[in-house]
Amino acid sequence: MPEIKLSNISKHYDEVIAVDSVNLTVRNGEYVALLGPSGCGKTTTLRIIAGLTLPTEGEVFIDGIDVTYAPPGDRDIGFVFQHFEIFPFWDVWDNVGYGPKLRGLDEMEIEKSVWEALETTKLTNKVDNLPEELNTPELQRVGLARALATGAKLMLFDEALGALDPKVKAIFQHELRKIVKKNKLTAIHVTHDQLEAMAIADRIIVMRKGKILQIGKPTELYYSPNDIFTANFLGESNFIEGVVSKVTETGSEIQLRDGSTLRTDEKAIKRGSRVVINIRHELLRLYTIERLSALNFVPGKVIGYRFLGDRHSYEVKLDSGEIIGVKEFARAPPSFKMEDTVTVRMDTSLAVVFKYPSDGLAPHLSLE
Numbered sequence: 001m002p003e004i005k006l007s008n009i010s011k012h013y014d015e016v017i018a019v020d021s022v023n024l025t026v027r028n029g030e031y032v033a034l035l036g037p038s039g040c041g042k043t044t045t046l047r048i049i050a051g052l053t054l055p056t057e058g059e060v061f062i063d064g065i066d067v068t069y070a071p072p073g074d075r076d077i078g079f080v081f082q083h084f085e086i087f088p089f090w091d092v093w094d095n096v097g098y099g100p101k102l103r104g105l106d107e108m109e110i111e112k113s114v115w116e117a118l119e120t121t122k123l124t125n126k127v128d129n130l131p132e133e134l135n136t137p138e139l140q141r142v143g144l145a146r147a148l149a150t151g152a153k154l155m156l157f158d159e160a161l162g163a164l165d166p167k168v169k170a171i172f173q174h175e176l177r178k179i180v181k182k183n184k185l186t187a188i189h190v191t192h193d194q195l196e197a198m199a200i201a202d203r204i205i206v207m208r209k210g211k212i213l214q215i216g217k218p219t220e221l222y223y224s225p226n227d228i229f230t231a232n233f234l235g236e237s238n239f240i241e242g243v244v245s246k247v248t249e250t251g252s253e254i255q256l257r258d259g260s261t262l263r264t265d266e267k268a269i270k271r272g273s274r275v276v277i278n279i280r281h282e283l284l285r286l287y288t289i290e291r292l293s294a295l296n297f298v299p300g301k302v303i304g305y306r307f308l309g310d311r312h313s314y315e316v317k318l319d320s321g322e323i324i325g326v327k328e329f330a331r332a333p334p335s336f337k338m339e340d341t342v343t344v345r346m347d348t349s350l351a352v353v354f355k356y357p358s359d360g361l362a363p364h365l366s367l368e
Contacts, residue, residue: 002063002076002154002186003028004049009058010210011044018044019055020210031180031187033201035194036233037367041210042190043158049188050156051075062154073102075154078147082159085143086131092118092142093127099150117149120179137168144176148183155180157189161196173200194234198222206230228276228354228364236281238324239361244273253295254353257320260298262346266353274356281327283347286314286336296348300324302340316344 004026011019019041026032034042047053049060051072060068067075078099086095096117100110118124121141131139140160147155161169161176177200180187191197197204198218206213206221206229214226225231228239242262246253251265254275262277269275289299303323304315312334314326326344336342357364 003061004154004186004188005061005064006045006049007059007061009045009048009055009060011041011048011053012056017210019048022058022210022212024205024212024215026186026188029181029184029186031177031189031200031202033189033191033197033204034207035191035197035204036207037192039368040207042192042207045207046156046158046188046190050077050079076150076152078150078152078155080140080143080147080155080157080160082162086139086146088131091128091130092123092134092145095131095142096123096145096149099146103150113149113151114145117145120148120183121145136163136165137172140164140172144179148179153185155185155187157187159190159192161191161193169196170199176200198234206233223350223352225278225352228278228357228361229366231278231352231354232365233367236325236327238277238279238281238284239365240277240279240318240322240324241356241361242275242277244269244271244275247271252353256298256318257322258299258318260319261295262298262348262351263295264348264351264353269353269355276354276356276361277348278352278354279346279348280350281313281325283350284324284326285328285345285347286316286326286342287345289341289343296346298344298346300342300344302336302338302342305334305336305338307334316342318344 006022006024009019009022022045034045036042044053048055051070059066062075093114097110097114100113121144123141123145126138161173164172173196189200203215204218204221205215208229214221214230221230222234231237240256242254242256244252245255251263251267254262254264254277298318300316300318302314303317306313310330311327312330315323316326317323
């Protein structure tokens with residue numbers, strides 16, 4: 001199980017900085033996800049680890065050995081792409097056996113490696129099929145089996161589940177994690193899908209504009225984001241502006257634009273500071289207007305509604321003019337309709353308070 005270390009890795013393309021001074025250690029046996037919007041540098045980082053792209057600056061170490069300029073074939077890596085790169089005129093057996101043959105294994109070793117990979121990926125009944133005879137999930141399994149058959153202990157996945165439909169993806173991502181852990185592999189998984197990253201990874205690395213913003217367990221990033229972009233990128237969040245009106249030993253009170261007050265656990269921001277409260281859609285509840293008489297209740301009006309199967313999703317315009325989202329379990333028909341006057345109860349126990357950015361809120365909410 002190899003350890004991967006990136007030291008001050010940068011990659012420049014003329015005027016474009018694709019990766020900007022990235023420092024990262026992936027521990028032995030760890031499954032990490034590189035998460036971020038398109039163009040954030042996550043795939044370039046993965047390709048630098050694989051040896052498919054040379055960095056402009058910095059070093060890559062695998063198990064303490066500098067492999068920065070080593071060719072891909074010398075890095076003992078299995079690479080699974082979104083586009084399967086399957087040889088169209090070879091059957092499943094020959095496709096999976098390609099890697100072991102390149103490594104110079106004898107026929108018995110090749111047969112053992114291929115068969116174990118096919119058993120792991122549940123493809124033993126497809127050995128004679130050509131790619132055109134397989135569906136998309138089966139083709140993805142072939143790509144994974146081919147990487148496993150090489151015997152590599154480091155697996156790199158580049159949007160490997162991107163071609164699967166949501167229901168199949170939910171099943172396959174669970175199986176993929178089980179395979180990685182059962183075989184004691186180290187895995188780095190590039191995705192722009194936050195749900196996929198949270199379901200698969202031990203740790204998530206959030207990237208934006210070539211830089212790492214935060215590294216942590218999925219729960220850490222979801223409930224304790226370091227910055228507004230990360231808070232916005234993971235899950236569905238509201239960002240409500242206010243001013244700290246009171247600070248005590250147990251927290252602070254924040255006055256919103258309409259005069260409503262929220263009490264939070266935040267103690268580190270001074271009285272009078274302008275702030276942004278990050279509170280997720282599922283932490284809000286809607287009530288009738290009569291429930292307005294306490295802290296953490298904010299008035300508004302329903303201006304949008306969607307049925308999401310397991311959830312009712314409301315869009316509410318607060319009296320301050322801000323528009324927020326509210327999600328509630330769909331145990332019954334929706335309790336509110338368009339134009340209903342409501343009070344939003346805000347559970348601030350898991351809210352995160354940020355200082356208002358000097359350059360405004362919009363640049364930090366951009367998903368570019």
